Amino acid sequence: MFDHLQAQKPDGILMLMQMYRDDPRDSKVDLGVGVYKDASGNTPIMRAIKTAEEQLWHAETTKTYVGLAGAPDFNDAMVKLVLADAVPRAAVNSVATPGGTGAVRQAFELAKMASPGGRVFVSNPTWPNHVSILDYLGMEKVMYRYFDDETRGVDFDGMIADLKQARKGDLILLHGCCHNPTGANLTDPQWDEVIKVLHDTGATPMIDIAYQGFGDGLDADASGTRKVAAAVPECLIAASCSKNFGIYRERTGILMLVAGGTDKTIAQGTLNFLNRQNYSFPPDHGARLVTMILNDDALRADWQAELEEMRTGMLGLREQLARELEQRSGSNRFGFLAQHRGMFSRLGAAPDAVVKMRDDSGIYMVGDSRMNIAGLNAQTIPVLADAIVKAGV
Ligand code: PMP
Numbered sequence: 106m107f108d109h110l111q112a113q114k115p116d117g118i119l120m121l122m123q124m125y126r127d128d129p130r131d132s133k134v135d136l137g138v139g140v141y142k143d144a145s146g147n148t149p150i151m152r153a154i155k156t157a158e159e160q161l162w163h164a165e166t167t168k169t170y171v172g173l174a175g176a177p178d179f180n181d182a183m184v185k186l187v188l189a190d191a192v193p194r195a196a197v198n199s200v201a202t203p204g205g206t207g208a209v210r211q212a213f214e215l216a217k218m219a220s221p222g223g224r225v226f227v228s229n230p231t232w233p234n235h236v237s238i239l240d241y242l243g244m245e246k247v248m249y250r251y252f253d254d255e256t257r258g259v260d261f262d263g264m265i266a267d268l269k270q271a272r273k274g275d276l277i278l279l280h281g282c283c284h285n286p287t288g289a290n291l292t293d294p295q296w297d298e299v300i301k302v303l304h305d306t307g308a309t310p311m312i313d314i315a316y317q318g319f320g321d322g323l324d325a326d327a328s329g330t331r332k333v334a335a336a337v338p339e340c341l342i343a344a345s346c347s348k349n350f351g352i353y354r355e356r357t358g359i360l361m362l363v364a365g366g367t368d369k370t371i372a373q374g375t376l377n378f379l380n381r382q383n384y385s386f387p388p389d390h391g392a393r394l395v396t397m398i399l400n401d402d403a404l405r406a407d408w409q410a411e412l413e414e415m416r417t418g419m420l421g422l423r424e425q426l427a428r429e430l431e432q433r434s435g436s437n438r439f440g441f442l443a444q445h446r447g448m449f450s451r452l453g454a455a456p457d458a459v460v461k462m463r464d465d466s467g468i469y470m471v472g473d474s475r476m477n478i479a480g481l482n483a484q485t486i487p488v489l490a491d492a493i494v495k496a497g498v
Pocket residue numbers: 139203204205206207209232280285313314315345346347348353357358
């Protein structure tokens with residue numbers, strides 16, 4: 106039976122990681138893979154996670170199954186972190202999932218069950234896994250304009266014009282903050298405009314929020330998500346704890362469903378059913394650590410302080426890069442790098458310029474010119490700035 110299998114399209118980022126590893130140059134700079142790195146290039150375990158793990162080792166008395174929806178206190182703590190009081194807790198159905206990817210996958214499956222002919226509107230560009238999961242599930246997708254190649258900001262007029270084509274039964278996928286791969290985000294008034302379109306079209310929003318705390322702060326980064334959730338009767342929210350708790354491999358995430366007038370037993374029951382079909386019980390270790398941190402004043406304060414150091418560190422790198430490019434190019438055309446938020450920026454370089462930077466200067470960025478800003482430090486920024494100008498970007 107297996108001789109019918111076909112080769113899968115190779116993952117561009119994983120291929121890039123391999124090329125980076127094989128490059129013997131000491132001066133090489135990895136801006137590819139999407140994990141946070143400190144100034145020494147390490148992805149540290151956050152202090153609060155280490156402390157919580159130690160406490161958990163002493164306190165945990167069983168590894169028996171959790172409920173299908175995950176631990177209730179994890180769900181409560183995460184709903185509060187993401188939504189605050191935008192929606193009454195009782196109106197939010199939720200399941201813990203293996204990472205944000207698990208939440209995205211379950212959300213798409215739920216939309217497919219609920220609205221079989223529905224289309225999914227995704228930003229152009231978006232996180233490639235959105236597209237590949239939708240294709241895998243055989244769901245129809247519509248790409249809406251998002252990134253303006255000229256300004257390297259959001260093409261908001263194009264976005265709104267495209268979203269107006271949606272109708273009831275369609276899903277509109279939005280990034281809550283720190284858009285991956287571009288770094289370009291909606292302003293507060295633009296979120297209001299999007300809400301108007303949601304009201305006019307009757308389409309259902311789905312928000313993927315994977316970088317809360319990496320952009321403008323924990324609350325500011327969730328403000329669009331909260332606005333939408335408060336304004337519409339139905340929405341889906343997929344949240345990841347991988348980045349903001351630094352627990353990538355623990356696979357910790359949550360899917361939230363606000364289901365308007367739908368019977369709560371049916372809404373929550375369907376989420377539980379989807380978990381049961383795909384993996385039964387969601388992973389608990391990361392979820393437990395997150396719960397301990399969010400519910401303990403001291404752990405939470407330490408976590409927030411470290412997250413804030415990471416966030417402001419990335420902002421500092423953005424500002425330095427924009428400044429050094431301004432000096433070298435004699436123009437402020439790279440000012441957008443300081444405006445972007447989150448871990449990524451799309452530089453807007455042509456594919457041959459991306460290759461040239463790699464070949465000539467050992468700069469590894471994704472083929473669409475997405476750069477992981479956290480892959481930089483004060484010493485490598487001048488190297489990157491030189492390479493960008495030399496490649497004629
Ligand atoms: N959504 C977006 C937009 C992402 O960038 C990511 C991580 N790359 C995820 C979801 C999921 O992350 P994870 O499954 O590692 O939690």
